Amino acid sequence: xxxxxxxALFAAVLGLEGPVPPVxxxxxxxxxxxxxxxxxxxxxxxxxKRVPGSGQATGLGELTFAPSPFGFALSPEGNYRYRVSLTVxxxxxxxxxxxxxxxxxxxxxxxxxxxxxxxRHAMDVEVDFxxxxxxxxxxxxxDPEAAxxxxxxxxxxxxxxxxxxxMAGHGPFEQENCAAYGx
Amino acid sequence: xxxxxxxxxxxxxxxxxxxxATLALTVPAGAAAQGDMAHxxxxxxxxxxxxxxxxxxxxxxxxxxxxxVAAFLPGVGVDLSSLPEAQPSSVVEMADGDTLDxxxxxxxxxxxxxxYAMYGYNGQYPxxxxxxxxxSTFVVRVTNEIELPSTVHWxxxxxxxxxxxxxxxxxxxxxxxxxxxxxxxxxxxGMFWYHPHTREDVQQDLGLYGNxxxxxxxxxxxxxxxxxxxxxxxxxxxxxxxxIPWGLEAPTHALMGRFGTVMLVNGLTDYRLEVRxxxxxxFYLTNVANTRTFNLRFPxxxxxxxxxxxxxxxxxxxxxxxxxxxxxxxxxxxxxxRAGETTILNxxxxxxxxxxxxxxxxxxxxxxxxxxxxAETMVSRGFETLRENADVQADINGFxxxxxxxxDHELEATLRVRNLPLSIVRTMEIDTLYVPPMEWNDAMxxxxxxxxxxxxxxxxxxxxxGDENGDIDWTFDVGDVVKIRIFNNPDAFHPMHHPIHVHGxxxxxxxxxxxxxxxxxxxxxxxxxxxxxxxxxxxxxNPGEWMMHCHIAEHLHAGMMLSFEVRGxxx
Numbered sequence: 002x003x004x005x006x007x008x009a010l011f012a013a014v015l016g017l018e019g020p021v022p023p024v025x026x027x028x029x030x031x032x033x034x035x036x037x038x039x040x041x042x043x044x045x046x047x048x049x050k051r052v053p054g055s056g057q058a059t060g061l062g063e064l065t066f067a068p069s070p071f072g073f074a075l076s077p078e079g080n081y082r083y084r085v086s087l088t089v090x091x092x093x094x095x096x097x098x099x100x101x102x103x104x105x106x107x108x109x110x111x112x113x114x115x116x117x118x119x120x121r122h123a124m125d126v127e128v129d130f131x132x133x134x135x136x137x138x139x140x141x142x143x144d145p146e147a148a149x150x151x152x153x154x155x156x157x158x159x160x161x162x163x164x165x166x167x168m169a170g171h172g173p174f175e176q177e178n179c180a181a182y183g184x
Numbered sequence: 185x186x187x188x189x190x191x192x193x194x195x196x197x198x199x200x201x202x203x204x205a206t207l208a209l210t211v212p213a214g215a216a217a218q219g220d221m222a223h224x225x226x227x228x229x230x231x232x233x234x235x236x237x238x239x240x241x242x243x244x245x246x247x248x249x250x251x252x253v254a255a256f257l258p259g260v261g262v263d264l265s266s267l268p269e270a271q272p273s274s275v276v277e278m279a280d281g282d283t284l285d286x287x288x289x290x291x292x293x294x295x296x297x298x299x300y301a302m303y304g305y306n307g308q309y310p311x312x313x314x315x316x317x318x319x320s321t322f323v324v325r326v327t328n329e330i331e332l333p334s335t336v337h338w339x340x341x342x343x344x345x346x347x348x349x350x351x352x353x354x355x356x357x358x359x360x361x362x363x364x365x366x367x368x369x370x371x372x373x374g375m376f377w378y379h380p381h382t383r384e385d386v387q388q389d390l391g392l393y394g395n396x397x398x399x400x401x402x403x404x405x406x407x408x409x410x411x412x413x414x415x416x417x418x419x420x421x422x423x424x425x426x427x428i429p430w431g432l433e434a435p436t437h438a439l440m441g442r443f444g445t446v447m448l449v450n451g452l453t454d455y456r457l458e459v460r461x462x463x464x465x466x467f468y469l470t471n472v473a474n475t476r477t478f479n480l481r482f483p484x485x486x487x488x489x490x491x492x493x494x495x496x497x498x499x500x501x502x503x504x505x506x507x508x509x510x511x512x513x514x515x516x517x518x519x520x521x522r523a524g525e526t527t528i529l530n531x532x533x534x535x536x537x538x539x540x541x542x543x544x545x546x547x548x549x550x551x552x553x554x555x556x557x558x559a560e561t562m563v564s565r566g567f568e569t570l571r572e573n574a575d576v577q578a579d580i581n582g583f584x585x586x587x588x589x590x591x592d593h594e595l596e597a598t599l600r601v602r603n604l605p606l607s608i609v610r611t612m613e614i615d616t617l618y619v620p621p622m623e624w625n626d627a628m629x630x631x632x633x634x635x636x637x638x639x640x641x642x643x644x645x646x647x648x649x650g651d652e653n654g655d656i657d658w659t660f661d662v663g664d665v666v667k668i669r670i671f672n673n674p675d676a677f678h679p680m681h682h683p684i685h686v687h688g689x690x691x692x693x694x695x696x697x698x699x700x701x702x703x704x705x706x707x708x709x710x711x712x713x714x715x716x717x718x719x720x721x722x723x724x725x726n727p728g729e730w731m732m733h734c735h736i737a738e739h740l741h742a743g744m745m746l747s748f749e750v751r752g753x754x755x
Contacts, residue, residue: 036698039715041674042621065697070489070501072696072711072718073621077504078544079479079532081621131533131542165618166540168611174538177241 038063054093255429259301309451311394333357345728385737419444434637441475455550642744662752
C-alpha cells in the first residue's frame with residue numbers, strides 16, 4: 002500500500018486529477034529484453050518479381066548508428082550516419098551477372114554504389130541520407146565506377162524516415178489545400 | 185551549517201516524492217506575469233505564443249489557446265534599472281579548505297539590445313568558473329535572494345550525498361533569504377557544472393549555471409594545447425517582444441522541452457575568440473540548455489575529441505562535429521590553421537513535421553578570428569598525435585568482467601498524456617508514422633508549448649516490477665557494479681530521446697542496440713535515442729540516496745526520475 006500512496010502523492014503533486022494506473026510488468030512493452038538494431042527503424046526489402054529467382058525473395062534493412070564517440074553518429078552537417086545491415090532470403094543466385102546494391106535519396110538526385118552482394122546475400126552499408134532508398138539490381142557485371150544502375154531492379158526498400166510526409170490534407174489539416182504547399 | 189531535511193519520515197521508501205513536492209513554484213503574490221505584458225499579441229493570462237514558422241498553419245481549434253497554467257516571469261514589479269548589471273563569469277581558484285560565498289540574485293542582463301530581469305550566481309553569467317585540484321574539498325556558502333526556492337546541484341561530482349542539492353531528498357530547498365552551506369569534495373578530474381535542482385526549467389534557463397573545472401595532478405594528463413577556453417552552450421526562448429513566460433505551477437513544453445530561439449555561448453549572443461594561426465585551443469564544452477542538443481562545429485579547423493563528463497576517452501579521435509546533449513560535457517582540441525575569420529556553428533537537420541521533411545538549419549554561435557601570426561609550433565605538431573590513454577584503459581579494465589553479463593535492471597522510457605486538446609492528439613498520432621532518433625528543433629512549437637507537466641507524465645518504468653518513476657525502489661551496496669539496460673520505447677505517444685543523468689556515481693556506456701562501444705569514457709549523462717536500447721554499467725561507489733533522471737528539464741519536471749539508495753561507507 003506504500004506504493005499506492007506514493008503514486009497518489011506523485012499524481013497530486015503533478016496536478017493530475019487522480020492517480021493514473023501504472024502499466025504493470027505484464028502489460029509493458031515486450032521489446033525491452035532484446036538488444037539489437039531497433040525494430041522501429043527496420044524496413045523491408047520488397048521484391049519487384051521482375052527477375053527470375055527473386056519472386057519469393059524477402060529482405061530486411063536494419064539500422065544502427067555508425068561508430069562514434071558520441072553514442073549516435075552525425076555528419077558535420079547534422080545528417081544521421083547509419084550502418085544499414087541488409088539481409089535477403091530466398092533469393093536464387095543469378096543465372097548470369099551479379100546483384101548490386103545502391104543507396105539513393107527518394108528523389109534519386111543522389112545515387113551511391115554500395116557494392117556487390119556476396120553469396121550470403123548480406124551486406125553492411127554506411128548511409129548519411131536522412132531519407133533513403135535501398136535498391137538491389139541485377140547487373141551484367143560489377144562496375145565500381147558505375148554512377149547508376151542499368152539492370153532491372155530486384156528488390157527495393159525505403160527507410161522508415163521516408164514515411165514522414167506532409168500533413169497537408171490529412172488529420173486535423175485535412176481542409177488544407179495540398180497544392181498550396183506544393184503537393 | 186549542517187544540511188537538514190524536515191519531515192524525513194515523509195520520504196519513507198520513496199525519497200523522490202519529497203523532491204516532487206518541491207516542483208510547483210512557490211512565489212509571492214503578483215509574481216505571475218499577468219498584466220505585465222500589455223501588448224497586442226498578449227493572450228489570456230499574460231501568455232504570448234512562442235514564435236513559429238508562419239508557413240505552418242495553426243492547428244484547427246487551437247487559435248488563442250494557452251497552457252493550462254499561470255504564466256511566470258522573474259522580477260515582476262521590480263524596477264529593472266534598480267538591478268545590478270550582470271557581469272561575465274570570473275575565475276575562482278579554490279584551494280583545499282577554501283570557502284566561497286555565492287549569492288543567488290536578480291540581475292539585469294542585456295540580450296539583443298534589450299534589458300531583462302534574470303538570475304545570476306554572484307551577479308555573473310555564467311556563474312563563477314570554479315577551479316580546484318582533484319582530491320580537494322572546499323566550502324560554498326549559498327544565499328538565496330530570488331523569489332523562488334533554490335538549491336545547488338554539483339552535476340557529475342561524486343560528492344557527499346548530503347550536499348547533492350536535491351530538495352526533499354538531500355536537503356530542504358533554500359528559501360528566499362535563507363542560506364545553505366555545501367562541502368564540495370572533488371575526487372575526479374574533469375569539467376563539471378552546478379545548477380539548481382528546483383524548477384531548473386525556469387532557474388537554469390534564466391542564468392543559474394556555472395562550471396567547476398577539476399584539474400588532475402598529472403601535468404601530462406592532457407596532450408599539449410596553447411590555451412584553454414570554456415564554452416557554455418545555451419539557448420533562450422524569445423520573440424521580438426522579449427522572453428516567453430514560463431509555467432508557474434508546472435512547466436510548459438512538457439512534450440519536447442523548451443527550445444530557445446536565441447543561441448547563447450557563455451551567456452552571449454556574439455561570442456568571439458582571437459587566436460593565432462596554428463594555435464591549438466582546448467575547448468571545455470558544456471550544454472546547459474533545457475532541451476536543445478547542439479551539433480557544434482568549427483568549419484575549416486581540425487578537431488579531436490579528448491574527454492567527456494568525468495575524464496578522458498580511452499583514445500582520442502578526429503571528429504567533424506560534437507553532438508552534445510543537455511548536461512553533457514566534452515573536451516575537444518581544435519587547431520586553427522587558416523588565417524581569417526571562421527564561425528562556430530550549430531549544424532543540424534531540422535524536421536518540418538507539417539511538410540514531412542528534413543531541412544538544414546545552421547545557427548552561428550560565435551566567431552573565431554585567426555591572425556597571421558604563427559603560434560608556437562611544438563604544440564601545433566603535438567596536436568597531430570592521437571593519444572591512447574593507458575591510465576583510462578587500466579581503470580576500465582577492472583570492470584570488463586561485468587561487460588557481458590545480463591543486466592541487473594531494465595528500464596523502459598515512455599510517457600502518458602491526459603487532457604491534451606484533441607487536435608494535438610490527432611496530429612501526434614499521424615506524426616508517429618516516423619519519429620526521428622533525436623529531436624533537434626521544436627518542430628511543433630504550439631503543440632509543445634500547450635503541453636504542460638499537468639498533462640504529460642514522462643516515465644521511467646522498471647521492466648521487472650512495472651514500477652514507475654518515484655515508485656521504483658532500488659538498493660545497492662558500495663562496491664556494487666550494476667548493469668542497467670534502458671530501452672526508449674518508440675511506440676509511445678510521443679517518443680523522444682532522453683539524456684539520462686545518474687547522480688553521485690559514474691558509469692560507462694557499454695553498448696547501444698547490441699553494438700559494443702569501442703571507445704569508453706566515464707559519463708554521468710548520456711543519450712538514449714528513440715528506439716534504442718543502451719546498456720550502462722554504474723559503479724556504485726558513493727553511499728546515499730541518489731537520483732537518476734532525464735536531463736531535459738521539462739521531462740524531469742513531468743516525472744521522469746527515480747531514486748536509488750547505495751548503502752555502506754565511502755571508500
